[in-house]
Ligand code: ADP
């Protein structure tokens with residue numbers, strides 16, 4: 001198959017002719033490797049596995065072999081990462097743009113409305129974030145027909161798998177070192193992947209900028225977290241490489257133990273906090289009571305570096321993604337024409353639901369669209385016939401509820417055979433993949449300290465499934481084999 005740049009993409013191995021015994025050997029080796037190297041998650045079948053480290057671990061779901069990916073598209077995704085970082089930073093500074101763009105959404109989406117309330121309060125206080133840290137992941141699918149790398153979304157909060165993604169690349173490299181000769185594959189074609197150390201470096205440098213040697217990094221966590229080892233890998237790198245200590249607190253604990261000192265320092269259980277790294281707080285379920293909202297506001301008011309700040313969080317919503325794709329909007333935030341052109345080329349069709357032409361087209365051909373609410377974490381989007389039903393219902397009701405959603409062009413990546421390994425069992429299936437490229441951005445006032453791509457995550461899911469989250473149970477972790 002020819003891509004635009006003339007690069008051939010075909011399945012890596014002959015999945016029909018492959019020796020079954022070889023597959024079983026590789027699965028066995030991969031399972032041992034995962035257990036020994038911490039490519040693990042909490043096992044939901046074991047009661048305390050989401051709370052107590054070391055209890056009830058199971059290997060993270062993974063693809064047995066990396067997926068073929070064209071080198072030019074991989075390079076492009078890496079190249080635009082710093083531009084997206086800069087864009088998010090610029091957008092975050094335009095409080096009016098964020099409030100205006102989300103003003104209709106605010107009326108019908110209680111969760112977004114609460115976030116906007118915190119944002120409004122910060123605007124009223126004239127709160128200035130001098131040290132700004134973004135740890136992002138921009139996700140893409142390669143559209144088979146157009147051969148375009150199209151952005152699915154840009155995550156600015158709680159980007160998962162900076163730790164486990166590196167391990168999957170290492171697992172695949174290790175398998176190819178042993179079995180590559182039989183398979184005709186070269187382990188060197190798997191690009192190096194160092195997200196865990198790059199993110200640790202960014203957290204450490206933000207900590208340094210904060211400039212209080214006694215302060216610590218605080219990871220905001222969910223009360224139960226089955227993906228805790230991914231987070232622990234990052235904190236271990238932070239401790240071992242940079243000698244920076246991290247504590248873990250839930251939003252409820254921060255409400256109970258946190259206070260704002262008179263100089264603006266955030267203190268939690270008597271400990272000064274330099275950097276707040278959110279791995280919770282992105283979903284309505286993270287705020288079961290007012291306590292959690294109080295904690296979020298308390299943190300936002302403090303001097304601590306927030307990853308993300310409320311502005312960065314809002315800049316990563318789907319509504320803002322859609323607004324940025326409108327004509328002449330990128331130009332408000334970026335100066336370099338080439339940069340603008342590069343980003344725009346990654347944008348899929350994105351529409352707000354007040355566009356009647358597009359609504360009618362989507363009712364006619366719902367299979368070509370995805371309907372998205374302002375939510376994170378997977379499992380929230382609407383596909384296929386449900387798009388049609390929901391759009392018709394919204395038209396009938398004539399309320400403003402449509403403002404909760406955006407419409408997006410559905411992207412159709414190439415389907416290929418894959419071995420998916422889950423819970424110690426390998427099965428072959430037809431699958432599609434989504435590439436995520438991590439980016440880190442750190443600045444203090446006018447000084448940009450870091451603006452870089454930091455590594456990648458490939459996620460592969462059976463092609464019959466619409467959604468793609470690994471934690472949500474739809475996808476497996478994967479890496480790439482450059483072609
Ligand atoms: P979330 O913030 O919940 O991860 P996403 O926008 O990433 O929301 O959507 C979740 C999943 O749905 C993606 O990982 C992808 O598998 C699928 N998806 C999202 N948008 C599209 C699209 N435009 N075309 C095809 N699949 C999509």
Ligand code: MG
Nearest residue numbers: 153155376377
């Ligand atoms: Mg997301």
Ligand code: MG
Nearest residue numbers: 139152153378
């Ligand atoms: Mg996503």
